Amino acid sequence: MTALPASMPAVASAALPRPPGVISSTLTVARRELRDALRSRWFLLYTIAFAALGLGVSFVSAAGTGGTGLSGFGRTTAGLINLILLVVPLMALSAGAASIASDRERGMLAYVLAQPVRTWEILLGKFVGLGASLLASITLGLGACALVLAWKGLRTQPASMLWLAGLALVLALGMLSVGLLISSLARRASVAVGTAIFVWLTLVFVSDLALMAGAVALRLRIEQLFALSLFNPMQVFKMWSLHAADASLDVLGPAALYAVEEHGSRLHALFGACLAAWVLLPLGLAGLCLSRRSPL
Amino acid sequence: MIAITHVTRRFGRHVAVRDVSLSIAPGESVALWGPNGAGKTTLIRCVLGLIRCSGRIEVAGRSVRRRGKAARRLIGYVPQELGFYDELGVSEAIRYFARLKGLRAVRPAQVLESVGLAGHGAKRVRELSGGMKQRLALAIALLGDPPVLVLDEVTASLDAVGRGEFVRLLEGLSGAGRTLLFASHRIEEVSTLARRVAVLEKGRLSRVQTCADFADSLGRSTMLHLVMPVAVRARAVESLRAVGFPAQLNGVGIVVPVSQDRKAAPFRILADARVPIDDFEIVPVGKAEPGAAHHQGEAR
Numbered sequence: 001m002t003a004l005p006a007s008m009p010a011v012a013s014a015a016l017p018r019p020p021g022v023i024s025s026t027l028t029v030a031r032r033e034l035r036d037a038l039r040s041r042w043f044l045l046y047t048i049a050f051a052a053l054g055l056g057v058s059f060v061s062a063a064g065t066g067g068t069g070l071s072g073f074g075r076t077t078a079g080l081i082n083l084i085l086l087v088v089p090l091m092a093l094s095a096g097a098a099s100i101a102s103d104r105e106r107g108m109l110a111y112v113l114a115q116p117v118r119t120w121e122i123l124l125g126k127f128v129g130l131g132a133s134l135l136a137s138i139t140l141g142l143g144a145c146a147l148v149l150a151w152k153g154l155r156t157q158p159a160s161m162l163w164l165a166g167l168a169l170v171l172a173l174g175m176l177s178v179g180l181l182i183s184s185l186a187r188r189a190s191v192a193v194g195t196a197i198f199v200w201l202t203l204v205f206v207s208d209l210a211l212m213a214g215a216v217a218l219r220l221r222i223e224q225l226f227a228l229s230l231f232n233p234m235q236v237f238k239m240w241s242l243h244a245a246d247a248s249l250d251v252l253g254p255a256a257l258y259a260v261e262e263h264g265s266r267l268h269a270l271f272g273a274c275l276a277a278w279v280l281l282p283l284g285l286a287g288l289c290l291s292r293r294s295p296l
Numbered sequence: 297m298i299a300i301t302h303v304t305r306r307f308g309r310h311v312a313v314r315d316v317s318l319s320i321a322p323g324e325s326v327a328l329w330g331p332n333g334a335g336k337t338t339l340i341r342c343v344l345g346l347i348r349c350s351g352r353i354e355v356a357g358r359s360v361r362r363r364g365k366a367a368r369r370l371i372g373y374v375p376q377e378l379g380f381y382d383e384l385g386v387s388e389a390i391r392y393f394a395r396l397k398g399l400r401a402v403r404p405a406q407v408l409e410s411v412g413l414a415g416h417g418a419k420r421v422r423e424l425s426g427g428m429k430q431r432l433a434l435a436i437a438l439l440g441d442p443p444v445l446v447l448d449e450v451t452a453s454l455d456a457v458g459r460g461e462f463v464r465l466l467e468g469l470s471g472a473g474r475t476l477l478f479a480s481h482r483i484e485e486v487s488t489l490a491r492r493v494a495v496l497e498k499g500r501l502s503r504v505q506t507c508a509d510f511a512d513s514l515g516r517s518t519m520l521h522l523v524m525p526v527a528v529r530a531r532a533v534e535s536l537r538a539v540g541f542p543a544q545l546n547g548v549g550i551v552v553p554v555s556q557d558r559k560a561a562p563f564r565i566l567a568d569a570r571v572p573i574d575d576f577e578i579v580p581v582g583k584a585e586p587g588a589a590h591h592q593g594e595a596r
Contacts, residue, residue: 018366018369018398019365019366019368019369019397019398020395020396020397020398021398024395024398025396028392028395028396029396032392036381036383039383106379106380107375107377107378107379108379108380108381110341110346110375111373111375111378111379111380112396113344113345113346114344114346114368114371114373114375115368115373115393115396115397116365116366116368116369116396116397116398117365117368117396118364118365294346294347295346296341296346296347
């Protein structure tokens with residue numbers, strides 16, 4: 001049965017309130033995400049762990065380098081790169097993964113989406129807010145290391161440290177996008193965070209081993225090996241940060257040497273494009289998933 | 297103000313809402329009535345654009361699907377139970393949702409006072425009781441004075457006293473030209489707030505009636521409001537329910553929906569149960585608007 005009575009009285013459009021703009025909505029969500037992240041115990045724990053381990057790496061390497069510092073590919077850079085590879089992706093993946101799924105779990109996602117705000121604005125707001133919190137964490141961690149190195153009288157190049165921080169941020173944003181994608185697919189926060197940790201383990205440990213095993217078992221050519229390594233954002237970050245520090249990539253093996261010989265000055269653009277894809281593609285997919293799935 | 301045209305929503309093979317069409321005029325108050333699983337909440341979620349559905353829904357001419365943000369700017373929504381960010385402060389929550397609605401000059405203290413939460417602004421949301429959280433949700437829904445209020449069984453999680461207070465709060469809001477669409481399966485709420493009742497059965501809109509006709513059809517065209525001491529209220533409800541009267545507690549006593557020809561029966565039952573009645577009021581369902589005749593008296 002239908003019940004469509006009468007005519008509906010016209011409502012004057014001018015008298016009705018207008019919704020806020022895209023930037024305003026996005027920034028509103030971003031500010032809240034940033035505030036929540038800075039208050040979160042997990043964020044503080046990660047930041048303190050990152051800074052403490054960074055300081056440890058700086059002290060140890062400073063004791064052994066005899067003044068090499070960050071002027072070239074020193075122990076400090078190598079140590080910090082490995083530290084970033086371990087801590088920053090884990091921090092970004094878990095922050096992104098917990099974000100949307102926990103909102104969905106407690107009914108907050110549906111409640112917020114019942115307000116005059118679009119799915120994309122919420123996703124972008126979360127990305128910007130959590131990205132800003134990761135920037136704060138990386139800045140604190142690497143800033144503390146830079147201070148220690150300066151205090152120990154090591155010859156450091158601020159540009160190298162800034163490059164490293166910048167690359168760490170791009171890696172963090174890529175992993176944050178992956179985390180948000182996981183979160184937009186998961187119904188429960190615990191499942192999302194568990195999946196994020198599995199992805200982190202895969203990217204940090206398993207993919208390296210799989211690549212090595214694959215290279216031997218399938219007799220992969222060197223260009224194939226390099227192409228495959230570009231699918232792992234950790235590998236891209238590692239190669240790019242060493243390349244940016246003017247270090248020889250031979251420490252990473254023949255595939256990296258091939259990359260230098262084959263692509264030369266285009267490597268920055270290639271690595272940049274790879275990490276940009278890791279930021280944009282998962283974020284785009286997360287947006288699609290969120291807009292197609294029920295927020296309940 | 298709200299036009300719902302041939303709306304259908306399926307969950308796999310299950311059809312939660314089937315070909316529902318309903319039009320609500322500006323300033324009108326319509327209740328969605330039906331048992332659990334009838335499709336009330338699903339229809340409300342479709343109106344808010346939270347779930348996709350076939351058919352067309354417009355709020356003041358704005359399509360919920362194509363211009364969802366503009367349509368939702370006109371709606372204040374109160375869910376059944378609010379899952380707020382627990383760590384958020386109450387005033388902070390008001391400011392956050394005000395910004396989401398594009399409002400800048402909002403005074404949280406003033407907003408909270410309007411829903412009886414004055415002095416609670418400094419608390420965390422998790423420190424509020426269920427009833428207070430619903431009041432906070434109502435305060436947020438009213439931010440920017442939206443022309444439409446959508447409520448989804450807002451009193452379901454409240455106790456009897458909280459329910460009575462919340463309905464009285466809503467009663468004050470249902471006038472003033474605001475359109476109200478709400479889901480409920482409590483006759484006392486429907487009779488207090490609605491002008492029309494849309495009855496949903498297994499996802500279908502079976503009928504749309506005036507509130508008085510609806511109450512007649514249920515055989516409960518009259519509400520008895522019985523005032524009595526706190527100590528005997530639970531016993532009174534128990535005694536009446538035992539013989540089939542769906543009595544409910546409210547703020548000052550109990551409310552009993554009855555048919556026109558059985559108004560005296562509850563008094564006899566309560567006298568037999570030795571329940572003292574301090575005062576009573578007989579309110580015809582659907583005629584609770586200003587000017588309606590109320591019969592009052594005292595019973596000893």
